[in-house]
Amino acid sequence: MSATKKLKTENGHIDNGGLWELDEETLNSGAVGFTASQLFIKNPACVAYTYDDVIMMPGHINFGLNEVDISTNLTKKIALKAPFVSSPMDTVTEHNMAISMALQGGIGIIHSNFTIEEQAAQVRKVKRYKNGFITDPICLSPDNTVRDVMELKAKHGYSGIPITNNGEMGGKLVGIVSNRDITFIDDSSMKLQEIMTPRDKLAVAKEGVELIEANEILKETKKGKLPVVNDDDELVALIARTDLLKNIEFSEASKDPVTKQLLVGAAIGTRPEDRDRAAALVEAGVDVIVVDSSQGDSLYQIDIVKHLKESHEKLQVIAGNVVTPSQALRLIQAGADGLRVGMGIGSICTTQEVCAVGRAQASAVFHVAKFARKYGVPILADGGIKSTGHITKALSLGASCVMMGSMLAGTDEAPGEYFYQDGVRLKRYRGMGSIEAMSKGSDKRYVWENSSSNHSIKVAQGVSGAVQDKGTMQRYIPYLTQGVRHGMQDAGMKSLDLAWEALYNDTLRFEIRSPAAQKEGGVHGLHSYQKRLF
Numbered sequence: 223m224s225a226t227k228k229l230k231t232e233n234g235h236i237d238n239g240g241l242w243e244l245d246e247e248t249l250n251s252g253a254v255g256f257t258a259s260q261l262f263i264k265n266p267a268c269v270a271y272t273y274d275d276v277i278m279m280p281g282h283i284n285f286g287l288n289e290v291d292i293s294t295n296l297t298k299k300i301a302l303k304a305p306f307v308s309s310p311m312d313t314v315t316e317h318n319m320a321i322s323m324a325l326q327g328g329i330g331i332i333h334s335n336f337t338i339e340e341q342a343a344q345v346r347k348v349k350r351y352k353n354g355f356i357t358d359p360i361c362l363s364p365d366n367t368v369r370d371v372m373e374l375k376a377k378h379g380y381s382g383i384p385i386t387n388n389g390e391m392g393g394k395l396v397g398i399v400s401n402r403d404i405t406f407i408d409d410s411s412m413k414l415q416e417i418m419t420p421r422d423k424l425a426v427a428k429e430g431v432e433l434i435e436a437n438e439i440l441k442e443t444k445k446g447k448l449p450v451v452n453d454d455d456e457l458v459a460l461i462a463r464t465d466l467l468k469n470i471e472f473s474e475a476s477k478d479p480v481t482k483q484l485l486v487g488a489a490i491g492t493r494p495e496d497r498d499r500a501a502a503l504v505e506a507g508v509d510v511i512v513v514d515s516s517q518g519d520s521l522y523q524i525d526i527v528k529h530l531k532e533s534h535e536k537l538q539v540i541a542g543n544v545v546t547p548s549q550a551l552r553l554i555q556a557g558a559d560g561l562r563v564g565m566g567i568g569s570i571c572t573t574q575e576v577c578a579v580g581r582a583q584a585s586a587v588f589h590v591a592k593f594a595r596k597y598g599v600p601i602l603a604d605g606g607i608k609s610t611g612h613i614t615k616a617l618s619l620g621a622s623c624v625m626m627g628s629m630l631a632g633t634d635e636a637p638g639e640y641f642y643q644d645g646v647r648l649k650r651y652r653g654m655g656s657i658e659a660m661s662k663g664s665d666k667r668y669v670w671e672n673s674s675s676n677h678s679i680k681v682a683q684g685v686s687g688a689v690q691d692k693g694t695m696q697r698y699i700p701y702l703t704q705g706v707r708h709g710m711q712d713a714g715m716k717s718l719d720l721a722w723e724a725l726y727n728d729t730l731r732f733e734i735r736s737p738a739a740q741k742e743g744g745v746h747g748l749h750s751y752q753k754r755l756f
Contacts, residue, residue: 270585271584276619287708294718295600312333313636317332361384448462568605569627618721618725632690651688
């Protein structure tokens, strides 16, 4: 019904022919919360807000949970089915994490605490990945012994190992060793060439084989492993029956629309040598480069963003980090396709404490997103995420995606080994500004002056710690996805586009929570409790 036909009830509500709408007096009184403009712009107290400070008001639900659309844009030209990005930290994102993120609709950013060759190799592993195919299996040579197989079995839990002439992936396939080959061997020094199943007795598949076809070969041959070789009989992949049995078709996977390869990003710094790093990453097939600086508004970053856009026309570039529109403007002008927002708010970051510079994250996200929107540049809320509620708040305040570190660091796919402390299963997690990470190369993220005599003095802007085991990403990301959908549904938002429309037309309402309200909104009043995520 048009606005001219809307009628008022005797109580002053607006009757639009269906559901009543609130009268202006109630709407403007704060009874249904306050607009983002009132919180962040008309801000007489000059206060910056965190995610915990802000709470969204519930909206009207007229759609099902499965109808909530969380698809988004990472950059101007890269679309994702899920707004999740793993942080380029050396305890968070290497190829396993990047593969898992892409399979479930997000994207991983490979950290830069590698040599150029190592980081490019990580990107290639993601680009070569095909669901169900093991593209980097452990190999042994004919001169290895039964003891080597037993050690690998004890460490990794399996013993089906391909044997190549040089003991490496890419070598000529000469045989395979399975558990039945070593079960009754008493002499652990026996060489594998004496007990392995030789090449001429192996069932193999040719490079380019489809997963369905490979499955049929395994069924016919009743084998547990199927090597995949190229025309030169070099091992290019391995298919395991166990992987096929639990194989899932990831319909939401982030893939290049042309090559059908998984999407992956990588981080670089702003040093002159990072131009060579970027070139190697582009050659390896990287889809987006994140210029990784704690403070992105610098001449060094502007120069490298311009270089990347001029030298690699198809490459998408995310610049940052920034927390104000003035910082964002210069990077947008330089050609950035996306912006990374956040400074000093990560769980392991001490930048605000050490450098006295930064901004509370909810305020930073709102202001930068509102400004960058004028130029069609998506923003990535980086840091400060502790729950699905924080993700929902970041997205509702204008972020297109969220970047997570500690949220993902305890998963199986994160680098590092699990260990136990006081009966709790943990994994190491450290800030890229910690002394430990800086000694591995991440100091370039924080130090720009190479000629200074004080360059050798490193000032830590992060700490090292540990996070609790979160299990596999195959269960964890669906939990995050469903949690965000629940939050959006409760707020009456069917999609991110509709959420941003409500944000900027003042339909979406918020309130600021007092410390007591924040306490009330969490678990309280119990002697003890157990918190399970899923």
